[in-house]
Amino acid sequence: GAGVSQSPSNKVTEKGKDVELRCDPISGHTALYWYRQRLGQGLEFLIYFQGNSAPDKSGLPSDRFSAERTGESVSTLTIQRTQQEDSAVYLCASSLRERGGNQPQHFGDGTRLSIL
Amino acid sequence: AQSVAQPEDQVNVAEGNPLTVKCTYSVSGNPYLFWYVQYPNRGLQFLLKYITGDNLVKGSYGFEAEFNKSQTSFHLKKPSALVSDSALYFCALNFAGDYKLSFGAGTTVTVRA
Numbered sequence: 001g002a003g004v005s006q007s008p009s010n011k012v013t014e015k016g017k018d019v020e021l022r023c024d025p026i027s028g029h030t031a032l033y034w035y036r037q038r039l040g041q042g043l044e045f046l047i048y049f050q051g052n053s054a055p056d057k058s059g060l061p062s063d064r065f066s067a068e069r070t071g072e073s074v075s076t077l078t079i080q081r082t083q084q085e086d087s088a089v090y091l092c093a094s095s096l097r098e099r100g101g102n103q104p105q106h107f108g109d110g111t112r113l114s115i116l
Numbered sequence: 117a118q119s120v121a122q123p124e125d126q127v128n129v130a131e132g133n134p135l136t137v138k139c140t141y142s143v144s145g146n147p148y149l150f151w152y153v154q155y156p157n158r159g160l161q162f163l164l165k166y167i168t169g170d171n172l173v174k175g176s177y178g179f180e181a182e183f184n185k186s187q188t189s190f191h192l193k194k195p196s197a198l199v200s201d202s203a204l205y206f207c208a209l210n211f212a213g214d215y216k217l218s219f220g221a222g223t224t225v226t227v228r229a
Contacts, residue, residue: 004159031215042206042219043160050215059216091159095215102148102167102210105217107159 002026004108006092012114015084021077021111025094030072033105036061037089046090049075050097079113087115119143120207122220129227135197137223139190139207147209149190150217151181154204163205166190177201197227 005024013019025032034046045059049069060066064082069075079086089112093105121140129135141147148167152160164175171183181192190207207220 006159033215033217042221043208043217045216045218048215056216093159102165102212104150104162104165105160106162107152109157109159112157 004092004094004106006090006108006111008111009109010112010114012116013082014116016081018078018080019082019113021079021090021092021113023075023077023092023094023108025072025075025092026106028072028096029094029106030097031095031103031105032069032075033093033095034067034075034077035091035093037091037110039088043091046077082113082115084115087113089113119218120209120220122205122207122223124223125221126224126226129197129225131199131227131229132196135192135194135201135225135227137192137205137207137225139192139220141188141190141207141209143209143211145211147211149181149183150208150210151175151179151190151192152206152208154206154222156203160206163192197225199227199229201225202227 007022030051032049035043047067048056064080067077089110091110093107095103095105150165151163154160164173166173166183174180179194205223208217210217
């Protein structure tokens with residue numbers, strides 16, 4: 001498809017397990033972002049990738065969270081030893097690289113993560 | 117402190133009436149401002165943005181927004197609301213060279229038939 005694709009759409013797991021979330025950006029989009037959306041709240045920035053530059057990890061809430069992206073392709077967000085407070089919708093977005101940073105971000109439908 | 121504020125958690129209007137969703141910001145400099153809409157169980161969809169120039173910005177689905185520097189506001193408007201406009205609306209900002217978006221907490225819009 002032409003949009004940002006995320007998988008799985010829903011994930012239910014037990015506390016303490018590791019989870020891996022996948023994001024496939026729009027082809028040609030060099031910038032990729034991960035956000036977390038807790039119930040009834042706005043979006044919380046997690047991490048930003050731009051091409052082969054070092055990612056901006058300033059939003060990752062703890063060292064249990066990590067993300068990878070190879071070049072300008074798929075990204076995975078990994079949460080180790082999940083906790084109940086990790087329950088949220090994890091949204092991925094991509095955008096064109098633009099010098100001024102004013103390109104709109106295009107979002108996937110998210111992964112709804114529930115930790116039992 | 118949150119840099120983007122959406123003072124209303126909920127907005128309720130009748131179909132055909134004007135719709136306004138408020139957004140104010142509290143940062144110095146010249147931010148880029150964005151509006152996004154989120155339908156249930158979906159990601160955010162871009163509506164419009166203000167970068168520079170004309171203070172009135174037109175976007176998708178008949179929406180527009182007015183940038184007011186003196187009031188540090190960027191309110192979203194639609195002259196005649198539709199039931200299908202019922203959704204969650206987010207205001208966001210960033211700055212030149214900073215790709216991170218800061219989002220408001222969102223406003224739930226309900227348009228009744």
